Amino acid sequence: MNKKIFIALMLLSSLVEGQIMLTNVSKPDRITDITNPQSISVLNGTTFASVPFPTTVRAKRNGFWNDFAVTFLQGSYDHTTNGSYTLSGRLTDFATPVSITVWVIPAPTQWFDGIDNTLYGHTIDNVSRMITSGSGKVGATITEGVAADVLYNPSWNGDGINFNTQTALTWGSASTHNTFHQDTPWSIYVVWYQKSVGNTHLGPIYISNAGASGSTGIALFVDNRIASSNTYAITYLVTKGVGGSVPINLTTADNVVDPNAWNWAKIKFDGTNFTLYVNGSLEASSTPSISFATGNASNALRIGNLNSIGVGTGASMFLKHVYMEDSFVSGATETLLDSWAVAMSSEGVPLEDVNVYLMCGQSNMAGRGVSSGIAADLTGAIDAFIYVPKPTPPTQTNGSGALSSASYWEELELGRNQTFENVATQHGMEMRFGRDMSTYIKNCFLIKMGIGGTPIFSTATYNDWNAGHNELYELYRILAINGLQEIESVFRKNPVIRGFIWMQGETDAIISTAGAAYKTNFYTFINNMIDAIEVAYPINKMRIYIFRITNSGAPGYDMTEFNAIYAAQEDIGDDYLTDNAGHSDDVLGSTWRTTDDLSLLDAQHYSGASLDIMGKALFAYFKQYVDE
Numbered sequence: 001m002n003k004k005i006f007i008a009l010m011l012l013s014s015l016v017e018g019q020i021m022l023t024n025v026s027k028p029d030r031i032t033d034i035t036n037p038q039s040i041s042v043l044n045g046t047t048f049a050s051v052p053f054p055t056t057v058r059a060k061r062n063g064f065w066n067d068f069a070v071t072f073l074q075g076s077y078d079h080t081t082n083g084s085y086t087l088s089g090r091l092t093d094f095a096t097p098v099s100i101t102v103w104v105i106p107a108p109t110q111w112f113d114g115i116d117n118t119l120y121g122h123t124i125d126n127v128s129r130m131i132t133s134g135s136g137k138v139g140a141t142i143t144e145g146v147a148a149d150v151l152y153n154p155s156w157n158g159d160g161i162n163f164n165t166q167t168a169l170t171w172g173s174a175s176t177h178n179t180f181h182q183d184t185p186w187s188i189y190v191v192w193y194q195k196s197v198g199n200t201h202l203g204p205i206y207i208s209n210a211g212a213s214g215s216t217g218i219a220l221f222v223d224n225r226i227a228s229s230n231t232y233a234i235t236y237l238v239t240k241g242v243g244g245s246v247p248i249n250l251t252t253a254d255n256v257v258d259p260n261a262w263n264w265a266k267i268k269f270d271g272t273n274f275t276l277y278v279n280g281s282l283e284a285s286s287t288p289s290i291s292f293a294t295g296n297a298s299n300a301l302r303i304g305n306l307n308s309i310g311v312g313t314g315a316s317m318f319l320k321h322v323y324m325e326d327s328f329v330s331g332a333t334e335t336l337l338d339s340w341a342v343a344m345s346s347e348g349v350p351l352e353d354v355n356v357y358l359m360c361g362q363s364n365m366a367g368r369g370v371s372s373g374i375a376a377d378l379t380g381a382i383d384a385f386i387y388v389p390k391p392t393p394p395t396q397t398n399g400s401g402a403l404s405s406a407s408y409w410e411e412l413e414l415g416r417n418q419t420f421e422n423v424a425t426q427h428g429m430e431m432r433f434g435r436d437m438s439t440y441i442k443n444c445f446l447i448k449m450g451i452g453g454t455p456i457f458s459t460a461t462y463n464d465w466n467a468g469h470n471e472l473y474e475l476y477r478i479l480a481i482n483g484l485q486e487i488e489s490v491f492r493k494n495p496v497i498r499g500f501i502w503m504q505g506e507t508d509a510i511i512s513t514a515g516a517a518y519k520t521n522f523y524t525f526i527n528n529m530i531d532a533i534e535v536a537y538p539i540n541k542m543r544i545y546i547f548r549i550t551n552s553g554a555p556g557y558d559m560t561e562f563n564a565i566y567a568a569q570e571d572i573g574d575d576y577l578t579d580n581a582g583h584s585d586d587v588l589g590s591t592w593r594t595t596d597d598l599s600l601l602d603a604q605h606y607s608g609a610s611l612d613i614m615g616k617a618l619f620a621y622f623k624q625y626v627d628e
Contacts, residue, residue, distance in 0.1 A: 367428020
């Protein structure tokens with residue numbers, strides 16, 4: 001049996017002050033706070049060079065959080081000897097005490113610690129910090145369930161592997177991964193985060209190498225289910241691999257799973273008895289009379305979300321560890337693994353707040369600024385993130401567009417993702433707003449949808465934003481909730497919606513009776529959107545910013561409709577909280593800005609210089625409230 005080692009690594013040092021010279025003025029430069037890295041686990045025999053130490057630690061420098069490089073020294077570490085080791089490390093240019101614990105756990109005799117730093121390390125940090133190819137690490141082949149976009153694969157998020165809806169990992173083939181068969185004993189440990197989203201059937205831990213009860217091989221589901229009564233229970237299903245047989249089905253009592261928290265489960269089979277433990281307590285057991293199939297499994301081993309979970313629900317899950325052993329663990333080995341699971345489920349990376357800005361509208365929100373003439377500081381990647389809609393963004397055409405969880409986050413970059421209308425040549429206000437905000441705060445996330453020629457008045461002629469029509473309203477709801485969910489699950493940040501930015505109304509100004517209905521339509525849109533998002537994420541710090549449309553380019557509006565919209569947008573900016581007292585806990589303020597002073601590219605669209613001014617106006621307003 002492999003040795004079991006507990007290794008404690010301590011970064012020991014003392015605080016050192018440095019100096020930065022700023023135009024002949026000295027300013028103290030120091031670390032004032034630091035986040036301890038998470039515990040990590042390695043298998044017995046792991047050499048120092050193979051220990052997946054974090055390469056950076058999160059620290060606050062001069063009042064702002066940032067990532068600082070850290071280097072660990074080997075010290076007395078000996079991978080062949082039991083014991084705990086205190087190792088030293090140093091932050092680049094600084095030295096502040098921080099500790100990390102490394103667990104050395106038994107190397108499984110046949111299976112593996114499938115979801116673990118030892119497999120994934122901290123190397124998934126490319127486009128959107130998500131995996132961008134079909135191949136994973138160390139013999140793992142990644143599949144996406146029914147999702148179509150390779151950018152939407154599982155990803156390491158700092159706490160574990162995130163599985164958005166309809167994603168999974170698979171290993172090997174049916175013939176090489178017949179993991180449950182021939183009455184042989186086995187043990188499985190899982191450590192996962194259980195997220196609560198209303199009464200949705202949430203991301204189950206799904207370990208399967210078979211499928212239906214008649215498949216060759218046996219399927220195992222550890223199914224975290226939120227029932228209609230909002231109870232938290234686990235269903236444990238083992239199929240025999242015998243055609244027509246009835247699965248073994250164990251279901252725990254209610255509320256054994258802690259919502260919005262880390263949980264761990266242990267499932268064991270000794271050849272006769274099945275037992276299921278949740279967070280250390282025995283919750284279900286069975287001694288069935290069974291006869292297992294002995295052939296190869298019908299499918300490769302799969303870990304991850306079920307395909308049936310819908311997109312746009314905010315549902316996701318992430319696993320920190322899955323440990324599989326083809327023996328019945330007991331005694332010292334079980335004690336070690338229990339302690340390890342408790343430790344892994346007792347900690348998580350603290351979620352740092354990040355500011356999110358929702359941006360909606362028509363062509364002037366999409367932006368018609370000529371990118372070849374944009375300011376030099378807006379070229380190249382910007383340290384802000386924008387949510388890229390996939391697979392089929394909408395157009396003006398009525399009913400067009402289909403957005404799903406295949407959408408993904410990228411760094412904002414001109415010519416790549418700033419808009420999905422004429423992305424190669426045009427831009428909007430998001431470039432200046434994103435750039436200036438990201439220089440003021442570290443994390444700025446934009447969820448933008450701008451589609452030319454789209455009213456908020458309900459019409460069969462155009463795609464519209466009307467909340468009762470479920471076209472652009474519904475698509476943006478899906479986009480926003482998926483984007484927020486991935487901030488939490490992929491980036492492991494806490495999304496705080498700080499702003500809703502609206503640039504729309506030109507098309508309504510040519511539709512009869514649209515002006516009189518404009519304010520009511522907008523209030524219904526924004527209030528329904530708030531209520532829909534709050535099913536998954538709280539909104540309590542949002543401010544509304546309206547750009548009032550202009551007639552300065554003589555675009556041929558129906559002046560009755562235009563004047564009504566012109567006045568309605570002022571009223572919304574001035575009176576939202578007065579008119580919508582029921583949402584005063586969600587929205588902290590509203591405002592509007594004229595666009596009559598801005599230059600136009602044509603009769604309706606603002607020039608690149610004007611879009612730059614609009615971005616600066618947004619920054620000047622919202623920077624006041626980044627810590628509200």
